[in-house]
Amino acid sequence: xxxxxxxxxxxxxxxxxxxxxxxxxxxxxxxxxxxxxxxxxxxxxxxxxxxxxxxxxxxxxxxx
Numbered sequence: 921x922x923x924x925x926x927x928x929x930x931x932x933x934x935x936x937x938x939x940x941x942x943x944x945x946x947x948x949x950x951x952x953x954x955x956x957x958x959x960x961x962x963x964x965x966x967x968x969x970x971x972x973x974x975x976x977x978x979x980x981x982x983x984x
Contacts, residue, residue: 950983953983954980954983954984957976957979957980957983958980960972960976961973961976961977961980964976
């Protein structure tokens with residue numbers, strides 16, 4: 921049997937699962953975006969596009 925304290929806010933398992941799922945999804949999206957920026961950085965280096973490289977590296981710094 922689950923113990924519950926009086927006057928203590930309790931979250932349902934469904935709410936907790938939802939929050940955890942949201943955190944996992946947000947982390948996956950962030951990692952995906954970082955990988956895409958790194959690919960674009962590599963491409964800018966191959967093209968020798970300094971302006972694009974600097975812009976992308978700043979963007980990567982902001983989200984890391």
